[in-house]
Amino acid sequence: MDNLVWIFISSLLINNFVLAYFLGLCPFLGVSNSLETSFRLGLATIFVLLITALCSWFLNTYVLIYAPYLRLISFIVVIASTVQFIEMLIKKLSPALFRAMGIFLPLITTNCAILGLAIFATNRGYGLIEGIVFALGAGIGFTLAMVLLAGLREESELSDIPKLIQGIAMNLIIAGILSMAFMGFAGLFSAV
Amino acid sequence: MAENQNESYETFFRGIWRDNPVFVQVLGMCPMLAVTNSAINAVAMGMATLFVLVGSSFLVSSFKQWIPKQVRISAFIIIIATFVTVADYTLLALVPKVHKELGAFIPLIVANCMILGRQEAFASRNTVRLAVLDAMGMAGGFMVALFSLGAIREILGNGSLFGVDLFGEHFEPWVIMILPPGGFLTLGLILLFFNWVTQQKDKFIEQVAEAERVASDG
Numbered sequence: 001m002d003n004l005v006w007i008f009i010s011s012l013l014i015n016n017f018v019l020a021y022f023l024g025l026c027p028f029l030g031v032s033n034s035l036e037t038s039f040r041l042g043l044a045t046i047f048v049l050l051i052t053a054l055c056s057w058f059l060n061t062y063v064l065i066y067a068p069y070l071r072l073i074s075f076i077v078v079i080a081s082t083v084q085f086i087e088m089l090i091k092k093l094s095p096a097l098f099r100a101m102g103i104f105l106p107l108i109t110t111n112c113a114i115l116g117l118a119i120f121a122t123n124r125g126y127g128l129i130e131g132i133v134f135a136l137g138a139g140i141g142f143t144l145a146m147v148l149l150a151g152l153r154e155e156s157e158l159s160d161i162p163k164l165i166q167g168i169a170m171n172l173i174i175a176g177i178l179s180m181a182f183m184g185f186a187g188l189f190s191a192v
Numbered sequence: 193m194a195e196n197q198n199e200s201y202e203t204f205f206r207g208i209w210r211d212n213p214v215f216v217q218v219l220g221m222c223p224m225l226a227v228t229n230s231a232i233n234a235v236a237m238g239m240a241t242l243f244v245l246v247g248s249s250f251l252v253s254s255f256k257q258w259i260p261k262q263v264r265i266s267a268f269i270i271i272i273a274t275f276v277t278v279a280d281y282t283l284l285a286l287v288p289k290v291h292k293e294l295g296a297f298i299p300l301i302v303a304n305c306m307i308l309g310r311q312e313a314f315a316s317r318n319t320v321r322l323a324v325l326d327a328m329g330m331a332g333g334f335m336v337a338l339f340s341l342g343a344i345r346e347i348l349g350n351g352s353l354f355g356v357d358l359f360g361e362h363f364e365p366w367v368i369m370i371l372p373p374g375g376f377l378t379l380g381l382i383l384l385f386f387n388w389v390t391q392q393k394d395k396f397i398e399q400v401a402e403a404e405r406v407a408s409d410g
Contacts, residue, residue, distance in 0.1 A: 019372060022225040024222070076302065080269075112300050172376050172383065176373045177373070179372050
């Protein structure tokens with residue numbers, strides 16, 4: 001149980017996917033201009049990460065022990081098609097849910113955070129439960145970082161910033177400061 | 193023939209400077225920031241990306257007639273993933289130490305949007321020769337960016353370059369630069385510098401135009 005709590009907190013705060021591992025930077029920098037969009041993208045990412053954890057556990061346990069060199073290709077193909085399939089299912093069953101996060105699903109599939117989760121979980125030898133907890137922590141951590149950056153960016157639009165700094169350069173520097181703040185969480189567990 | 197030659201040069205050098213994938217198009221950020229805490233890691237990552245990009249551009253442009261349009265993205269991804277797997281196992285066999293440090297970021301080359309972007313935008317529409325040149329130029333530009341970021345971070349954060357001490361024992365390393373925040377900050381500052389250069393250039397062009405107008409009026 002302690003181990004699961006550790007995995008969750010670590011992937012949520014200390015080793016935050018975006019701010020410590022630099023995974024999923026494209027949506028982090030690209031879509032974070034409004035608070036609402038980034039929250040919905042975050043929810044969709046949590047969802048896809050959970051599916052990824054299931055798929056990669058299944059592949060690792062039943063398929064890849066026979067052909068480890070197919071790891072990368074099979075991860076991509078299986079995750080992408082599962083997400084596509086679930087997207088169709090949601091569209092059919094719950095149009096409201098589909099409108100809320102459906103458009104993001106195909107975009108997220110080739111995101112490095114998704115593939116990164118599958119590879120990290122494999123390298124660390126996580127089982128099914130550990131994998132799901134890891135995915136949950138990483139997804140919530142991603143959403144947290146995304147919402148924080150979006151909030152700061154919305155705020156910055158109202159202030160008087162020199163034209164030179166506006167745009168991607170400023171977002172990167174904001175992200176750097178956020179990342180520095182998150183480094184403070186590293187002390188969270190050393191005391192225990 | 194001369195024009196043909198020109199086109200080749202243009203295709204090759206465009207990636208290195210004018211359309212630099214990192215500094216101008218801001219693509220491929222994940223591996224860019226994650227592995228550039230030392231110059232040697234940056235170079236290894238650059239070489240792996242060069243191999244994958246050139247290999248997949250060559251294959252995609254050779255097979256472009258036979259890839260159906262509807263499934264082209266999936267086909268590109270599978271081609272890229274094959275080359276990444278080859279690069280992964282090659283690095284593991286040749287330089288196990290670097291492979292260990294890069295860790296999960298070698299397989300993550302697959303998710304580098306720059307590579308898929310080049311296949312979709314260039315390799316699937318051009319001849320094999322141009323596609324390979326373009327891939328070499330883009331990967332070269334990527335490598336320049338990786339190396340400059342890695343070198344800056346290693347010099348400031350560790351006081352060394354390629355593991356060779358530069359400043360002697362009195363240097364107090366700026367540790368934050370080799371930690372994750374340093375990556376964001378350094379790239380942000382480099383982009384800021386590029387913005388400034390572009391702004392100065394625009395200003396200069398404007399001034400020249402203004403001077404010419406005054407001269408012709410006079």
